[in-house]
Amino acid sequence: MTIPYPSTQPMPTIAAVTPPSGAARPRLTFLGTGYLGATYAICFAELGYEVIGFDVDAEKIAKLAGGEVPFHEPGLDELLKRNLAAGRLRFSTDIAETAVFGDVHFICVGTPQRADGMGADLSYVEAAVTGLSQHLIRKALIVGKSTVPVGTAEWIEQLVGKHAAADLGVEVAWSPEFLQEGFAVEDVLRPNRIVVGVKTEWANGMLYASHKGVFDLAATEDREVPLVVTDFATAELVKVAANAFLATKISFINAMAEVCEVAGGDVTQLARAIGYDPRIGNRFLQAGVGFGGGCLPKDIRAFQARAQELGAGEALRFLHEVDLINLRRRSRVLQLAAELLGRRYGPAGPDLSGTRVAVLGATFKPNSDDVRDAPSLAVAAALSKAGADVHVYDPQGMDNARRERPELSYEASMEDAVRGADLVCVLTEWADFRNADPVALGELASGRRVVDGRNCLDSGLWTQAGWEYRGMGRP
Numbered sequence: 408m409t410i411p412y413p414s415t416q417p418m419p420t421i422a423a424v425t426p427p428s429g430a431a432r433p434r435l436t437f438l439g440t441g442y443l444g445a446t447y448a449i450c451f452a453e454l455g456y457e458v459i460g461f462d463v464d465a466e467k468i469a470k471l472a473g474g475e476v477p478f479h480e481p482g483l484d485e486l487l488k489r490n491l492a493a494g495r496l497r498f499s500t501d502i503a504e505t506a507v508f509g510d511v512h513f514i515c516v517g518t519p520q521r522a523d524g525m526g527a528d529l530s531y532v533e534a535a536v537t538g539l540s541q542h543l544i545r546k547a548l549i550v551g552k553s554t555v556p557v558g559t560a561e562w563i564e565q566l567v568g569k570h571a572a573a574d575l576g577v578e579v580a581w582s583p584e585f586l587q588e589g590f591a592v593e594d595v596l597r598p599n600r601i602v603v604g605v606k607t608e609w610a611n612g613m614l615y616a617s618h619k620g621v622f623d624l625a626a627t628e629d630r631e632v633p634l635v636v637t638d639f640a641t642a643e644l645v646k647v648a649a650n651a652f653l654a655t656k657i658s659f660i661n662a663m664a665e666v667c668e669v670a671g672g673d674v675t676q677l678a679r680a681i682g683y684d685p686r687i688g689n690r691f692l693q694a695g696v697g698f699g700g701g702c703l704p705k706d707i708r709a710f711q712a713r714a715q716e717l718g719a720g721e722a723l724r725f726l727h728e729v730d731l732i733n734l735r736r737r738s739r740v741l742q743l744a745a746e747l748l749g750r751r752y753g754p755a756g757p758d759l760s761g762t763r764v765a766v767l768g769a770t771f772k773p774n775s776d777d778v779r780d781a782p783s784l785a786v787a788a789a790l791s792k793a794g795a796d797v798h799v800y801d802p803q804g805m806d807n808a809r810r811e812r813p814e815l816s817y818e819a820s821m822e823d824a825v826r827g828a829d830l831v832c833v834l835t836e837w838a839d840f841r842n843a844d845p846v847a848l849g850e851l852a853s854g855r856r857v858v859d860g861r862n863c864l865d866s867g868l869w870t871q872a873g874w875e876y877r878g879m880g881r882p
């Protein structure tokens with residue numbers, strides 16, 4: 408049997424890629440069917456694998472089993488329906504069934520920020536691994552995909568040792584995930600790299616066999632997917648290092664925005680100019696209201712907490728600054744709101760009572776319904792706390808936003824939100840907002856004042872239509 412394999416890696420032996428179930432390809436399970444796990448389960452079924460997606464949330468599983476993706480991710484609905492119909496994909500709340508089915512089990516549960524502040528909450532990982540281990544009846548590979556503090560894979564090995572029958576020889580590996588919401592299908596089917604942390608040739612072989620569909624797809628498109636095979640600690644660190652770098656890049660350009668604001672520069676032109684240098688690159692240099700979501704904010708905090716525990720806190724002190732720069736951008740929107748509305752900005756912030764503000768955007772970025780740590784919603788809540796009557800509209804995030812911030816008013820359309828507003832704040836760069844007609848919106852608003860929190864509007868066009876325009880780090 409010839410296995411196409413990235414030329415820089417040693418090819419695993421045939422014995423190492425023979426699934427314990429006896430199936431021709433490893434049967435895969437994904438524990439946790441949120442943004443990460445559901446996307447993976449669906450995409451790997453699309454690549455031809457037999458898959459079970461498991462979750463403790465019965466409502467979520469019922470939706471998925473019924474052909475409905477419980478969140479917004481472009482392209483995923485169609486793949487879900489196709490693969491359910493093909494019989495390759497199932498969803499279950501039965502851990503025993505899931506354990507017996509799989510050769511390779513991917514742990515995709517949440518690792519949120521702990522209630523006490525900085526570190527990661529590993530209780531869902533612990534519950535998933537323990538439950539799975541107790542129900543395994545033959546050799547299997549448990550692969551961590553959730554984002555975790557370095558050292559977690561070793562701890563999971565101990566958990567497996569405690570809860571799985573010793574004679575089965577269950578093994579653990581780590582394979583961090585880099586997908587971006589909004590591009591998740593493409594990122595899973597065509598990743599820009601695969602990283603695996605393994606201890607044995609068998610684990611390496613099973614992971615290779617589990618990703619063969621990805622390598623085969625790449626080969627048909629004349630691409631190679633780089634594969635990095637490494638130890639547990641490096642695999643875990645690659646993930647948080649990548650997110651720390653991305654967060655730093657965004658805060659760097661937002662720090663430049665702060666300087667532009669006092670020096671009279673334009674950060675959008677500055678970013679374009681530095682981005683032409685290929686050593687810098689032009690991506691992730693969009694200044695604005697900053698980064699949010701279920702990953703970057705919590706991951707940089709958990710990384711700092713773990714480094715501190717390991718005695719390397721000094722090395723990551725700059726990430727604290729990255730976090731502060733990011734949070735300051737949210738306050739900047741309040742300053743601009745006060746300026747445009749002619750209100751004083753005191754030590755406790757502005758008093759915006761008696762004003763009506765339209766907030767366009769509730770998700771942490773466009774093409775997603777995810778509102779976790781969304782700068783837009785945080786700013787909307789701060790405007791409301793300052794006394795403004797805040798009306799929010801988002802193309803996909805309304806249900807999640809309502810759950811997260813029930814104190815705000817929600818409108819059925821962009822026009823309804825803008826009607827009667829003294830100020831419009833565009834805080835997520837959805838295409839609907841970028842392409843909105845400032846003349847038509849101007850007729851609905853009470854006052855033509857706009858804060859462009861994502862520098863996504865054509866300032867000339869809005870100014871021409873009579874709007875008083877304020878961007879982030881630009882005149």
Ligand SMILES: NC(=O)c1ccc[n+]([C@@H]2O[C@H](COP(=O)([O-])OP(=O)(O)OC[C@H]3O[C@@H](n4cnc5c(N)ncnc54)[C@H](O)[C@@H]3O)[C@@H](O)[C@H]2O)c1
Binds near residue numbers: 463531584701702
């Ligand atoms: N969302 C992303 O784009 C992304 C990308 C890369 C890595 N990650 C990481 O992946 C992990 C999951 O993130 P997410 O965004 O998918 O979170 P999520 O909250 O959308 O999904 C987590 C799922 O795990 C389920 N769950 C909780 N306990 C469980 C258990 N014991 N057994 C089975 N399922 C259980 C929950 O019900 C939920 O459906 C996190 O560590 C995150 O940092 C996320």
Ligand SMILES: O=c1ccn([C@@H]2O[C@H](COP(=O)(O)OP(=O)(O)O[C@H]3O[C@H](CO)[C@@H](O)[C@H](O)[C@H]3O)[C@@H](O)[C@H]2O)c(=O)[nH]1
Binds near residue numbers: 653694696
């Ligand atoms: O130039 C930029 C780029 C992004 N953002 C903001 O940064 C946040 C995060 O954006 P993005 O990274 O696209 O979203 P995520 O889907 O959270 O993806 C990040 O987090 C995932 C979970 O760890 C990783 O897998 C991805 O590689 C990593 O990009 C969003 O609020 C964006 O609006 C900016 O403000 N300026």
